[in-house]
Amino acid sequence: MPITPTFPGVYIEEIPSGVHTITGVATSIAAFVDGFTRGPLDTAVQLFSAAGFEREFGGLNTLSEASYGIQQFFLNGGSEAWVVRVGKGAAGAQVTLQDKTSTGASSVVTVTAGRQVDGGSVQDPGDWGNHLFVEIDYDTSDPSELFNLRVSEITVVAGKPVVGRSETFRNVTLRNGVTNSVVNAASQLVQLSLPAGVTFPNPFVKTFRPAPTGTLGSALPTAPSMPADGATFKVDPGTGAVTATITYAPAPAPTDYPGLRPFLEAAIRAAAPTDPLLAGASVKIIGKGTAAAPYQYLVLAGRGGPIFSPDTILTFATGATANALGLTASPAPPAVANVQFYTVGSGTRGAQTGAVTGADGSQPDAPALLGNQAAKTGLFALEKVDLFNILCIPRAAALGVTDFGAVVAAAEAYVVSRRAFMIVDIPTTVTTLPQMQTWMSQNDTLRSKNAAVYFPAPQIPDPLNGFILRSVGASGTMAGLYAATDAARGVWKAPAGVDATLGNVQALGTVLTDAENGAINPLGINALRRFPVYGFVSWGARTLQGADVAASEWKYVPVRRLALYLEESLYRGTKWVVFEPNDAPLWGQIRLNVGAFMHDLFRQGAFQGASPREAYFVKCDGETTTQTDIDHGIVNVLVGFAPLKPAEFVIIQIQQIAGQIQT
Numbered sequence: 001m002p003i004t005p006t007f008p009g010v011y012i013e014e015i016p017s018g019v020h021t022i023t024g025v026a027t028s029i030a031a032f033v034d035g036f037t038r039g040p041l042d043t044a045v046q047l048f049s050a051a052g053f054e055r056e057f058g059g060l061n062t063l064s065e066a067s068y069g070i071q072q073f074f075l076n077g078g079s080e081a082w083v084v085r086v087g088k089g090a091a092g093a094q095v096t097l098q099d100k101t102s103t104g105a106s107s108v109v110t111v112t113a114g115r116q117v118d119g120g121s122v123q124d125p126g127d128w129g130n131h132l133f134v135e136i137d138y139d140t141s142d143p144s145e146l147f148n149l150r151v152s153e154i155t156v157v158a159g160k161p162v163v164g165r166s167e168t169f170r171n172v173t174l175r176n177g178v179t180n181s182v183v184n185a186a187s188q189l190v191q192l193s194l195p196a197g198v199t200f201p202n203p204f205v206k207t208f209r210p211a212p213t214g215t216l217g218s219a220l221p222t223a224p225s226m227p228a229d230g231a232t233f234k235v236d237p238g239t240g241a242v243t244a245t246i247t248y249a250p251a252p253a254p255t256d257y258p259g260l261r262p263f264l265e266a267a268i269r270a271a272a273p274t275d276p277l278l279a280g281a282s283v284k285i286i287g288k289g290t291a292a293a294p295y296q297y298l299v300l301a302g303r304g305g306p307i308f309s310p311d312t313i314l315t316f317a318t319g320a321t322a323n324a325l326g327l328t329a330s331p332a333p334p335a336v337a338n339v340q341f342y343t344v345g346s347g348t349r350g351a352q353t354g355a356v357t358g359a360d361g362s363q364p365d366a367p368a369l370l371g372n373q374a375a376k377t378g379l380f381a382l383e384k385v386d387l388f389n390i391l392c393i394p395r396a397a398a399l400g401v402t403d404f405g406a407v408v409a410a411a412e413a414y415v416v417s418r419r420a421f422m423i424v425d426i427p428t429t430v431t432t433l434p435q436m437q438t439w440m441s442q443n444d445t446l447r448s449k450n451a452a453v454y455f456p457a458p459q460i461p462d463p464l465n466g467f468i469l470r471s472v473g474a475s476g477t478m479a480g481l482y483a484a485t486d487a488a489r490g491v492w493k494a495p496a497g498v499d500a501t502l503g504n505v506q507a508l509g510t511v512l513t514d515a516e517n518g519a520i521n522p523l524g525i526n527a528l529r530r531f532p533v534y535g536f537v538s539w540g541a542r543t544l545q546g547a548d549v550a551a552s553e554w555k556y557v558p559v560r561r562l563a564l565y566l567e568e569s570l571y572r573g574t575k576w577v578v579f580e581p582n583d584a585p586l587w588g589q590i591r592l593n594v595g596a597f598m599h600d601l602f603r604q605g606a607f608q609g610a611s612p613r614e615a616y617f618v619k620c621d622g623e624t625t626t627q628t629d630i631d632h633g634i635v636n637v638l639v640g641f642a643p644l645k646p647a648e649f650v651i652i653q654i655q656q657i658a659g660q661i662q663t
Contacts, residue, residue, distance in 0.1 A: 018589045022573030022597040027491040027565050028483035030073055030081040031388040031420075032476070033379050034066030034395045035364045039085040040115065040122045042377040044385045047081045050074040055188075057083060058128060062464050063363055065394035065425075069476025072460065073392075076477050076503040077484025082388055084381045086364045086371065093129025093345025093358030096195045097136070097210035107195040108210045109174060111151075111344055113358060114191040118384075121184055121191040129358035131155055132189060133310050133341035136212045139286045143293035146171045147209050151189045152341075154310045161310055165189065174209065190344065195354070211351035212286070213339050214298040222291065224256050235268060236315040237278060237301055242271040257295045258285050268299065277301055277312055299338050313349060314338035364395055366403035370410050379411060382418070387568070389561075390423060390482060391415050392475035397425040405446065412448040419568045421561055422451040424544070425473030431456060431509045433516050440523050447524065447544040449554035450564070454478055454526045454540070456509030458502060469507055474528065477502055481538060482561075491565050492606045494541035494558045494646040502528065502536040522548040526557075541646050559643040562606065570594065570639065582630050587620045590637055594618045598641065608642035616641045 003011045031044075037058035039045060047053050053070050054060075060067045066083075073081060093113040099106045113129030114122055133152050140146035149172050153164040167190075169183050184191050227233075229248045234241045244267040254260045265283035272279035284298040301312045316338065339350035345358040371378015382388060391414075396407040408424055415422045424446070430439050436455045454474035462470040478495065481502065485495040508528055512520075517527045517539065524547040526540025543560050545552040554560045574594070580586050598616045601607065609615035617640045624636040 018585075018592065019596070020573070020576050020589070020593045022569060022593055024565065024569045024597075024601075025387060025572060026080070027389055027561065028078065028080075028479070028486045029388045030078055030390045030392060030476075030479045030483070031084070031382055031385070032066045032070055032073075032081060033084045033086060033369055033382075033391075033393050034064055034069075035087045035361075035368075036064050036067060036083075036085045037061050037360060038124055038126045038128045039083070040117050040124055041085055041087060041090065042371060042375075042381045043117050043122060044082045044084050044381045045117075047083055048079065053081075053083065057085060058126075060462075060464055062462075065398065065473055066392065066476070068460065068462075068470070068472045069392055069394045069479075072458075072472065072476035072504060073480040073483075076480025077487065078480040079483060079487075082382065082385050084379070086368045086378050087125075087361045088364060088368050089359065090125035090361030091356060091359040092123035092125040093132060094354070094356040095134075095342065095344050095348070095352050096354040097134070097342060098351040098353060099209060099211060107353065110193045110195045110354070111342075112191050112193065113189065113344055115188050116184055116191070121193065123191075125358060126360050127358050128153070130343075130345035132344035134190075134344060135214070135341055136210045137214070137286050137298065138209075138212055138293065140171050142171075143287060145175070145209070146173055147212070148172065149183065151187065152310075153189060210342075212296070212298075213342060213350065214284075214300060220257055220295045220297070222294065224260075226254060226260060229253060233267075233316060235271065235278070237275055237312050238315075239275055239277065241315075242275050242278070244268050244271045257289070257297075261285050261297075264297070277309060300340055310341050311343075312340060314340075363398075366396075366399055366407050369393060369395060369407050379414060382414075388418070389420050389564070390479045391420055392423055392425070392473075392479055394425045394473035394475055397427045397473055401442070405443065408443075408446050408451075412446065412451050415450050416448070419564045419571075420450070421557075421564060422448070423475035423478050424451050424453045425475050426453060426455060426457065428457060428471045428509075433510070433512070433519065436520060436525065437523070440520075440525055447547070447550070449543050449545045449552065449560055451544045452478075452526060452542065452546075452557050453524075453544060454528055454538070455520060456512070456528060458505040458528065458536070459507040459509065460504050461506060471509055477505065478538065490604060490606060492558050492562045492644050494556065496526070496538040496541040496646070498531065498534045498537055500538040501534065502538065505536045508536065524550070556645055559645060562641075562643055566639070566641065569597065570637075573597065574637070577635065582625070582633065582635050584622075586635065587622075587625065590620045590635070591618050594620075594637065594639060598639065606641075606644070608644055614642065 003013050005011060039057040045056055047056065050071055060071060070081060094110060096107045096110045099108045111134055112123055113132055114124040131153055133154055135150040137148050140148055149169045152166045154161050155164055167187055172183060227246050230245060232243050232245045234243055246263050246267045248263060254263065261283050268278055268281045278301060281299060281301045285295055286298050287293045287295045289295050299314055301314055342350060342352045345355060348355045369378055371380050373380040376383045391411060393407060393411055396404050399407065411422055426439060430436050457471045458474055458477050459469040459471050461467040481500055482495045485493050485500065508530060512527050512529055520527060521540060524542045524544050526542055529539040530536050541557045543554055543557055546555040577590060595618045598618060599612055602612055602615045607615035619638040624638050629636060
């Protein structure tokens with residue numbers, strides 16, 4: 001603030017310099033739209049690696065072209081991408097847990113395959129949710145109210161169930177009818193919610209919890225009742241009942257339930273020669289042995305043995321020996337089912353109901369890919385993304401001619417509005433030069449300055465099909481190459497040449513000769529070539545407006561992408577100007593800040609010219625902004641630049657000269 005002198009002396013006052021640094025935006029953030037095996041629908045998810053894609057969207061899928069494109073993007077140098085999952089008819093796996101296994105059980109909490117996005121719970125539909133298994137126990141700090149929740153994703157690998165991702169949440173509560181926010185905020189597998197029509201008791205009833213998994217009936221008697229040495233009981237893992245014998249000798253007989261645990265476990269495992277599912281059975285004691293938290297047995301079948309089946313339900317047969325184990329009260333105890341897991345999505349068991357089976361749905365069509373801009377679905381889910389630069393929709397190439405044109409036309413219009421660029425994929429049926437020429441002539445209406453197309457299609461090894469070569473759209477590979485070129489040389493460098501090698505590409509749909517390359521280049525079609533020593537490379541840098549007859553100023557990809565970079569950077573970097581006094585001091589500040597940004601690019605070699613005067617100019621003064629503009633609140637800034645254009649044709653002239661004989 002200004003200083004008011006009050007005494008003789010020297011005063012120091014800091015004056016703002018008026019410098020507002022303009023920072024260049026990112027240039028190679030990719031966006032992919034397609035169907036995947038998992039992930040929230042119509043929601044843009046940010047990814048930084050192929051591992052992240054596998055974690056969030058399930059990785060490669062033979063029905064998803066973009067899954068291969070995303071893999072290629074990261075393999076070829078990409079570092080950041082936004083992925084939108086779209087689809088039709090997909091269903092989310094879901095089940096409702098009950099509070100007890102006896103007749104009259106009440107619904108407590110609904111478990112849905114999903115996650116939180118932007119602070120809200122969303123479904124994650126697909127068959128993958130049918131492989132989620134839930135365990136509940138009361139081994140908590142307050143067993144009268146709290147419970148532990150464990151969620152496991154179990155898949156079959158080489159014929160054997162394998163636990164993939166697993167999440168454990170301890171001391172979960174449903175107090176006051178509000179699901180534990182920690183679960184929903186932290187889980188990447190499930191979301192908890194109240195079942196439809198369910199209201200929690202008021203005042204709160206502490207026993208309103210999901211029934212535990214793996215318990216052998218009700219709580220054990222407070223006074224321990226030990227079975228005699230040699231007592232037998234029958235256990236059935238679903239393949240037929242087998243007899244288990246409790247043996248103490250030479251050890252002394254136990255006097256409490258924890259002491260009985262290893263003998264009960266040994267008895268069940270000893271039945272393994274009859275049924276291998278029991279070979280890895282383990283027995284745990286849960287509870288604290290008090291009236292509020294009585295002991296219960298937790299029996300898990302097969303987890304440590306040669307065979308493990310998450311679907312196994314142990315059933316303990318009726319009889320006096322069952323009473324001796326404290327499983328039920330006499331007389332005539334019923335069979336007691338020992339449910340290892342509650343399943344999400346497929347089927348019901350134990351204390352659960354209302355299962356909804358997860359389904360992948362059909363492949364996305366044109367309406368699903370495009371979505372709705374008002375609802376921010378499909379392609380327009382990217383409305384919630386602050387910045388992306390390269391759009392890829394490989395699925396569009398598999399649509400019919402009409403639907404393909406509709407999707408690409410809408411996508412090209414959208415990238416223009418977002419100052420982004422699109423790489424258009426060609427159908428896999430276009431494999432020869434005449435087919436490509438015909439395809440291009442049929443799609444001349446799709447020629448956009450913000451788009452490019454590449455031919456032929458790359459072929460990559462497919463790990464889902466024995467590494468047999470698979471033709472894929474070029475968009476993912478080229479988007480990664482754009483990113484690598486931007487990082488190494490700058491957005492003004494054409495992503496083409498002998499150093500623009502195509503990673504993980506082992507063949508091309510067709511091998512182009514120089515003459516064939518010369519036939520498609522004037523049409524604005526970029527060639528992918530194979531050269532000795534250099535391998536597979538990008539050998540073209542034209543936009544879809546790059547046909548020679550068009551004579552467009554946006555003929556080249558690097559020129560257009562540099563302009564988009566300048567526009568977006570200046571758009572974001574000059575917001576401070578809004579509402580400033582529109583006069584000469586402001587104009588001078590604008591020239592200073594924009595000029596500094598442009599000069600930095602000049603020093604990096606982004607423009608033609610030996611001097612700044614030849615390379616760029618920034619004009620903002622009384623000539624660009626008239627009094628009428630000032631009266632309307634307008635300030636006009638004129639920025640010009642001399643772009644570097646690729647040396648597309650190198651002509652070397654060779655001439656014979658007569659030998660000179662000196663005398």
